[in-house]
Each structure stands twice: as C-alpha cells, then as structure tokens.
Amino acid sequence: MGFFKNSVLTFNVFKGILARDRKLIIPNVKLLVTNKASNRFNFMQITTPLLELNNLTKKYSSLIAVNSISLKLIKGKVYGLLGPNGSGKSTTLGMVLNVINPTSGDFKWYGGKLTTHQALQKIGAIIERPNFYPYMTAKQNLILICKIKQCSVASIKEQLQLVGLWDRRDSKFNTFSLGMKQRLAIAAALVNKPELLILDEPTNGLDPEGILQIRKLIKKIAGLGTTILLASHLLDEVEKVCTDVIVLKDGVKYYEGPVNEMSQSYGYFEIASESEKTLLTFLEKHPCIGEIQKVNNFLKATLIDIIDTEEFFKESQKAGLNLSHFSKKKPSLEERFLSLTQINKNETPTD
Amino acid sequence: MRLLQIELYKLWHNTISKVLIFGYFLLILSISILSTIKIDLGPVKFYLAEQGIFNFPYIWHFNTFMIALLKIFFAIIIVAMVGNEYSHKTLKQNLIDGLSKSEFLRSKVYAILLFVLTSTFLVFIVSLILGGIYSDYNEMAIIFKDLEYLVAYSIKLFGFFTFCLFLTILIKKAAFSLGFLFLWQVIEGICYGLMKWKLSDIIPQLSAEQVFVFFPLNAIGNLIKEPFSRLSAFQNIADQIGDGFTKNYDVSLISILIVLVWSFIFIRGSYILLKRRDL
Numbered sequence: 001m002g003f004f005k006n007s008v009l010t011f012n013v014f015k016g017i018l019a020r021d022r023k024l025i026i027p028n029v030k031l032l033v034t035n036k037a038s039n040r041f042n043f044m045q046i047t048t049p050l051l052e053l054n055n056l057t058k059k060y061s062s063l064i065a066v067n068s069i070s071l072k073l074i075k076g077k078v079y080g081l082l083g084p085n086g087s088g089k090s091t092t093l094g095m096v097l098n099v100i101n102p103t104s105g106d107f108k109w110y111g112g113k114l115t116t117h118q119a120l121q122k123i124g125a126i127i128e129r130p131n132f133y134p135y136m137t138a139k140q141n142l143i144l145i146c147k148i149k150q151c152s153v154a155s156i157k158e159q160l161q162l163v164g165l166w167d168r169r170d171s172k173f174n175t176f177s178l179g180m181k182q183r184l185a186i187a188a189a190l191v192n193k194p195e196l197l198i199l200d201e202p203t204n205g206l207d208p209e210g211i212l213q214i215r216k217l218i219k220k221i222a223g224l225g226t227t228i229l230l231a232s233h234l235l236d237e238v239e240k241v242c243t244d245v246i247v248l249k250d251g252v253k254y255y256e257g258p259v260n261e262m263s264q265s266y267g268y269f270e271i272a273s274e275s276e277k278t279l280l281t282f283l284e285k286h287p288c289i290g291e292i293q294k295v296n297n298f299l300k301a302t303l304i305d306i307i308d309t310e311e312f313f314k315e316s317q318k319a320g321l322n323l324s325h326f327s328k329k330k331p332s333l334e335e336r337f338l339s340l341t342q343i344n345k346n347e348t349p350t351d
Numbered sequence: 352m353r354l355l356q357i358e359l360y361k362l363w364h365n366t367i368s369k370v371l372i373f374g375y376f377l378l379i380l381s382i383s384i385l386s387t388i389k390i391d392l393g394p395v396k397f398y399l400a401e402q403g404i405f406n407f408p409y410i411w412h413f414n415t416f417m418i419a420l421l422k423i424f425f426a427i428i429i430v431a432m433v434g435n436e437y438s439h440k441t442l443k444q445n446l447i448d449g450l451s452k453s454e455f456l457r458s459k460v461y462a463i464l465l466f467v468l469t470s471t472f473l474v475f476i477v478s479l480i481l482g483g484i485y486s487d488y489n490e491m492a493i494i495f496k497d498l499e500y501l502v503a504y505s506i507k508l509f510g511f512f513t514f515c516l517f518l519t520i521l522i523k524k525a526a527f528s529l530g531f532l533f534l535w536q537v538i539e540g541i542c543y544g545l546m547k548w549k550l551s552d553i554i555p556q557l558s559a560e561q562v563f564v565f566f567p568l569n570a571i572g573n574l575i576k577e578p579f580s581r582l583s584a585f586q587n588i589a590d591q592i593g594d595g596f597t598k599n600y601d602v603s604l605i606s607i608l609i610v611l612v613w614s615f616i617f618i619r620g621s622y623i624l625l626k627r628r629d630l
Binding site: 094097098099101115117122125129131132133136140145147148150188 | 353356357360361364365366435439440441443444445446447448449450451452454626627629630
C-alpha cells in the first residue's frame with residue numbers, strides 16, 4: 001500500500017510541474033480526481049516492479065554523473081529514458097547492468113528475488129556499440145550468448161530472421177556493417193525471449209534507413225508485449241515508440257510519467273483581444289488557466305486542466321470580450337523537454 | 352562445467368588460439384625427437400639418449416624441467432584470451448548477458464586448470480614412453496620414484512599462468528602484459544642484486560637468498576631446479592676435479608607452498624580488480 005500511495009503522490013508532484021510551468025510545485029488534488037480513467041492505474045495492479053532503483057548515485061571524482069535516481073519499471077510498458085548526451089543515461093544503465101559500480105544507493109531486480117546476474121540472464125540489453133567476438137560468425141556468437149544466458153538455442157533462427165541476418169549467419173562478425181552489427185545486437189538481446197529489453201541509443205551512428213529498420217523492429221518487439229527501456233537523446237524517437245518517459249539531465253531525474261501527458265500537458269491558448277486589460281483579468285480569474293505570458297501580439301495562456309474550448313469561448317463572449325485571435329495549441333515533446341529541464345535547473349540550488 | 356564450456360567455446364572458435372594450443376601440445380610430444388639426436392664426428396660420438404637423461408627416475412626431473420620452458424608459449428594464449436575480452440569489449444558484453452564477475456574469472460581459471468592438467472598428463476605419458484625405451488632401469492619402484500616432479504610441474508605452470516592472468520587483468524592489454532612479464536623478471540633480478548648488496552647491512556639476520564625465494568617468478572622457477580648438473584657425465588667431471596658436488600634437487604614443500612599462496616593472491620587480486628573497476 002505504501003508503494004501505491006507513494007506513486008500517486010509522485011505523480012501529483014509531476015503533474016504539478018507540468019501544469020504550472022514556472023510556478024511553484026504544489027500537489028493538486030483535483031488532478032488526482034480528474035485523471036482516474038487514465039493509465040496510471042496500472043501502477044496499482046502490479047505488485048513487483050521488474051526493476052527498482054533507490055537513490056542510485058554515481059560520482060566520478062568531482063563530477064556527479066547520476067544523482068540519486070529512483071525509478072520503478074513496470075511490466076508491459078515501453079519506457080523512454082530521455083536526456084541529452086552526458087546526462088547520465090548510459091551510466092544509469094551501466095549500473096543496473098553490472099558493469100559500473102554505484103557510489104551509493106541500490107537497485108533491485110524482480111523485487112530482490114534474483115541477483116543481478118541472474119536477472120540479466122532473463123533480460124536483453126544492448127549498450128552503446130555492439131560488442132561481439134569478431135572472429136566468430138553471427139550464429140556462433142549467438143550460441144555463446146545462449147550458453148551464458150543458459151537458454152535454448154532454438155530461437156536463434158527466429159531472431160536472426162527477425163533482424164534480417166539469417167542469410168549472413170555464417171559470416172564473421174567483423175565483416176558486418178554497423179547497421180548489421182546493431183541488428184545482430186538486437187537479435188542477441190532477444191535470443192532468450194527477454195521480459196525486459198534495454199536499449200541504449202540503438203540508432204546511434206546509423207543511416208536513415210538503418211534508423212527506420214531499428215525503429216520498426218522496436219515497435220514490433222513492443223507489440224509482442226515485451227517491456228522496453230529505450231535510452232535516447234532523440235526526442236521524436238522516444239515519442240514514436242514509448243508509452244512512458246523518464247527525463248534525465250545532469251544526472252537528475254526531472255520527469256517521469258506517460259509520454260502523451262508529457263508531450264501534450266493540457267496545451268495552451270494563443271489569444272488576443274482589442275482590450276487586453278479585460279482579457280487579462282478574465283484569464284486570471286478563469287480556473288483552468290495557469291500562467292499567462294505575453295508573446296508577440298497575443299497572450300499565451302497555459303492550461304492547467306481539461307477545458308471545453310467552446311464553453312470557454314462562450315464564457316469570454318459573456319464577459320464582453322471580442323477576441324481577435326484564438327487558438328488552442330499543444331507543445332511538442334521537444335518544447336516540453338526543454339521547458340522541463342530548464343525550469344528545474346532554475347529551481348535546483350547552485351553549488 | 353558450464354563455465355569451462357563457455358571458455359573453451361571462445362577459444363575453439365579463435366583460429367589463432369586453436370593453433371597455439373595444438374602447437375603447444377605438439378611441442379610437448381616432440382620432445383621425444385630429442386632422443387634421436389646423434390652426433391657422430393669420427394672420434395667424438397654423442398648420442399643424447401645414451402647420456403642417461405632418459406633413465407628413470409631422472410627422466411621425471413629432466414623432462415618436467417625442459418618442458419616447463421615451453422610454458423611461455425602457453426602464456427601467450429592465456430594473455431590473449433584475457434586481453435581479447437578487454438580489447439573486444441566482450442567482457443562488458445558477457446557481464447551484461449548475465450555472467451557474473453566471479454563466473455567470468457572462474458571460467459578463465461578452470462580453463463587454465465584444464466590446460467595445466469592436460470599438459471602434466473602429456474608430460475607423464477611422453478616421459479613414460481621415452482623412459483620405457485631408453486631407461487637402463489625398469490623396476491616398477493624406480494619408474495614411479497620422484498613423481499613429485501610432476502606435482503611441482505603442474506603447480507609451476509598454474510602459478511605462472513595465474514600470474515599472466517593477473518597481469519593481463521591489471522594491464523588490460525595483451526601485448527603490454529607480456530612485456531610487463533619480462534620486465535618483472537628483470538625487476539626481480541635487480542631486487543635480488545640490490546638485496547645482495549645492501550640487505551645484510553640493514554638487517555644482518557636476513558640474507559638476500561632468504562627473501563628472494565618469496566618473489567613470484569623466482570619461486571616458480573625454484574620449484575624444479577636445473578637438472579643438468581645431476582647428469583652422470585657432469586658429476587664425473589666434478590668428481591675428477593675433486594670438487595665434491597652436492598646439491599639438493601628435491602622439490603621442496605616450502606616452494607610449493609609459496610607458489611600456491613602466490614596463485615591464490617593472483618586469482619583473488621584479479622577478482623578484486625574486476626569487482627572494483629568500472630567498464
């Protein structure tokens with residue numbers, strides 16, 4: 001129960017960040033009520049997260065690469081781990097994947113029921129560049145991975161066909177192009193039919209065609225019900241394939257929640273009237289309007305709740321407003337990402 | 352067993368290591384070719400097999416000493432099989448795929464153990480056959496006397512290979528760790544020289560030799576002492592000169608213990624390095 005309470009609270013706080021752009025973060029009770037139907041109730045139904053991070057921290061001498069990150073990965077979702085280069089994505093993944101030692105904090109796989117290396121045998125992961133034995137063929141490499149993961153070699157053919165490398169199965173790894181290597185890495189990560197697939201920048205360094213292929217693959221895999229954690233600095237990539245998103249910057253977690261909420265929030269109005277003063281007082285009184293900014297010739301009014309646009313328009317007419325410009329807009333994920341990371345930068349004390 | 356399988360699979364699919372491994376074992380077998388060395392220069396006749404080197408039980412001493420010299424070939428394989436994991440970043444991949452750090456190290460140590468045992472077994476067979484053909488004595492009791500040389504041989508190899516393993520994990524580069532191995536030999540020599548020069552001045556109770564036996568490479572070398580001065584030909588000469596020649600050629604328990612302790616330190620040290628380091 002404690003966990004459930006916590007997660008709802010956490011959500012409230014994040015909704016607060018979302019809704020009130022540059023205002024102070026105040027948990028909003030109304031939000032909890034109005035969003036009952038949305039998918040955050042998945043949090044209640046699942047008891048043990050696949051992976052749980054508690055205040056995980058990594059320091060490199062003076063640099064804090066990952067700063068006290070707490071997370072829970074729930075089965076069945078596609079997570080995007082978003083952040084610019086050097087934001088601590090790979091370091092975070094490196095720690096849960098047993099290749100980097102955390103400075104403090106801890107993480108639990110399967111609620112602590114499995115040791116890290118036991119858990120890693122059940123999942124699939126690709127980090128940065130594909131690393132295989134160059135002198136072995138594609139198939140030999142996969143057989144070795146099956147030996148390590150203690151899984152059957154039966155699905156090797158299926159996975160190589162999935163990534164389109166079955167015809168090249170007997171070619172040595174060092175004859176492969178980068179795109180092929182990356183696809184082989186995906187096949188390798190899938191060979192044990194993993195419950196969780198961790199992908200770190202899977203499209204890095206690929207040409208547009210390669211990127212498209214990998215994206216299609218990820219969607220296909222997600223469609224099969226595999227939980228995915230996709231780390232990327234490419235926002236549209238995350239927007240296209242993920243259900244949930246975690247935003248990291250400078251090693252700090254800035255946001256965690258469903259991707260559509262992050263990219264859309266409630267949107268904002270671009271609005272203008274001949275009598276700007278009346279408009280301003282009207283907007284300030286309206287319960288659904290949060291922050292108001294003057295942008296060029298119109299006001300940008302950020303919404304903090306779901307709003308019936310038609311109703312709003314009628315109300316404005318009742319108040320005697322003659323609107324010369326009115327449109328509802330939704331910010332792109334990119335805008336949201338930038339505003340999220342910038343606000344919080346201002347709020348975190350500088351030391 | 353799974354760990355050994357994984358390691359052998361890695362080695363088996365690497366042509367170079369495959370060739371080196373077979374080459375090494377072939378070299379061991381080819382020591383029998385030595386027996387055919389005959390030098391016939393009119394008055395000077397030399398027939399190696401008749402010099403008594405293949406006599407039981409002396410053959411155990413001679414063969415283990417000679418064949419142990421080949422260990423450097425095998426050290427290359429050990430160094431390569433660990434260094435490659437770093438240079439190909441496959442160590443990282445192995446860990447991500449769910450091999451624990453201790454499993455990774457164990458797979459290497461098991462492979463070393465397997466090769467040491469195979470090598471010891473081959474030495475045993477080769478010596479038995481050569482001795483059977485050329486030995487002047489073939490009573491059972493004499494044949495199987497001094498088998499402790501085989502024990503010393505396997506420990507010598509194991510100690511040396513674990514040293515190579517440790518160096519490669521420490522340095523992460525195959526070529527450099529081989530270089531460091533030779534450098535270490537020199538360092539030990541220099542330390543010995545320095546101790547001989549100064550140690551007795553500082554601590555009078557201690558001689559350089561007493562400390563030197565604890566140095567890893569020297570300890571490994573001490574396990575089997577050189578067998579040449581034990582040859583009857585050599586002994587005859589020494590007797591004629593009138594210089595009573597006595598040297599203890601036995602395998603001493605102390606040196607076995609020293610090498611075993613070093614092996615333990617090397618394996619443990621490798622594990623600590625693996626555990627501590629980020630990849």
